[in-house]
Every structure is written in structure tokens, then in C-alpha cells.
Amino acid sequence: MILLTTAVVLVAVVVAVHLLFTFALVARIRELQQHGGAHAHNTQVPRPGTVIRPFSVTDTDGATITEADLDGPVQVGFLQVGCGPCRMLSDALVTAPPAARFVSIVQGDPDAPDATARLAAKLGVLGRVTVIGIDDPALTAFEVVAFPTLLHTHSGVVTASGTRLDDFADATTAPAKVA
Template sequence: MTLLTTAVILLAAVVAVHLLFTLGLVARIRELQQNGGARPHTHNSQLPKPGTVVRPFSVTDTDGATITEAVLDGPVQVGFFQVGCGPCRMLSDALVAAPPAARFVSIVQGDPQAPDATARLIAKVGALGRVAVIDVDDPVLTSFEAVAYPTLVYTHSGVITASGTRLADFAETTGAAAPVA
């Protein structure tokens, strides 16, 4: 009888711990739902920070023209995309479906092993504006402090005003899918 009593008490304790854990998860999920999930003002440490001045850079676009920080003389949106990146595909699809109002520059990390995929991504984002193709660790990434793909940066006169990985990040703060920086 004592073995059965011990087993029941142990089982009750395990069930109580699991119940407390479940209630904590439910409370956290409700909190996230009420707050709209992750919000832009709780800034992701991997994204360029608003207020950052874009450092000097130089890349060549697909037409052979040079793009430098001087291009950022007004509101300009810059998208960083990588060939083979699923979230990059989703962001570029969303941008093409609802083109931004401001000038747009796409920085594409090409894949020499997948030239067809690289060409398709260049053609897609080319509909948005200028496109530059870069290699891994290109200095332009450091200039914008972009360390992850995709990254969408809004600039005004060479200063980053907002950054995110989805258009929804910006819709929460601006009420528009693709705000002008």
C-alpha cells in the first residue's frame, strides 16, 4: 500500500508541475497576442539600429554604374537579399506585390554555384529599382551593419530610420506596408 501511495503522490506532484508550466505558457502566449508579438521598438540586435549613419561604401549595380552612400541623399529603402534564402524570397515577393514609394536599392548576395537562381532573384528585385550583386562579406554589409538575410533598411539622408526583416515590422509602427523613410 505504501508503494501505491508514494506513486500517486509522485504522479500528483509531476502533474502539478506540468500544470503550472502550461499555465505559464498560456499566460505568455496571451501577452504576446495582446502586444502583437515581437515589436520593432524592441529592436533585434542583428538588425541595423535606427540613428546609425551609413558608412561610406561603393558597389557596382547590374548596369555597371557605381552606387555609393551619396545615393542615400533622401528617403531610400535598401533591401539585402541572399540567393536560396526562403525569408528573402517571401520579403521580395511582398515588396514586388506592394512596391515601396521611395527609391529602392537591392543588395543581392549571389551564389556562383547557382547562376540561374541568382539571375531570377536579380530580375525580381530589379523591378523595385537598382540592384548590386555582392559576394560574402562585402564591405557594403559592414557599412549598413547588415548581418542577416533578409534585412530591409529605411534611410533618410544617409541615416538609418528603421530596419526589419518583414514588411509587417513596419506596418505596426507606421500603419503602411511600405513606409517612406
């Protein structure tokens, strides 16, 4: 009988702890939904104020693109071949092209050169396109760790960042540079 009582008490304690964790999780999700809307900053993209470090890539026309080419307002899109959200974003970009100059940086897939070429051609209507490899230094220069990533830059400084076109509604001026 003591063993049964101990087992019931132990199960009750475990259930109570799980309920507390569940309520805490639900509360946190609600908090994020209320405060995390379009104005929350995605931690997977570079923060506004980030200075773009030196980089050099070759576009599909054979010309070199460096950080010096990001003078004035420029939007930079990082997309990856085979990425569903990247495909949806590229469709949205082609449908509603950005007002600022646009540079597309495509992480190609060596196992799918045709898909890489199609995505590069599709984005070519927006502006300059470059195809990079998986560990290209340009990703480090821009601090890009996830795809898709969209950046609005002004004179080499990130002014807005996100993963959707509407993340750029207020991207008009350059913020102070951050370290």
C-alpha cells in the same frame, strides 16, 4: 508501498511544474500577440536611428554604391537567393514598388548562379541591384543579420526597418542618430 508512494508524489510534482511552465508560456504568448502586432520592433533588423557605417559594393551595372549614395530617402532591401520569405517579398515589391529610391542587396548563391541572376533581374525594375557574398562587409555596415530585411533610410540613418512592406507606413522623417 513507500516506493510506490514516492514515485506517485514525484510524478505529481513533475506534472505540476510542467503545468506551471505551460501556463506561463501561454500567458507570454498572449502578451506578445496583444502587444507585439505591427508596432513591435523585430530584434533581427537594425533599429531606427542606426547610422549606416561606411561600405562599398558594386551594382549589376558595374557602378559603385557607398553610404554617400544614401542621401535623402532611400529604401534598401536585403534579400537572399533561395529564401521563401525573400521571394514573397520581392514579388510584393515588384507588384507595389516603393515610392522612395530603392536599392536591392542580394546575397547570391554561388551554387545557383541562374537563380541569383533571376532574382537580381527581377529586382532591377525597382532600382539599383548589387549581388554580395555571404560575409560581405555591407551586411555589417547595415547591421543586417537576417533575410529578408527592409530598411528605410534618410541621409544614412535608418528611419524604419522590418521584414514586410507595411513596416514602412510611418517612415517619413529621420530620427536622432543612435550610437
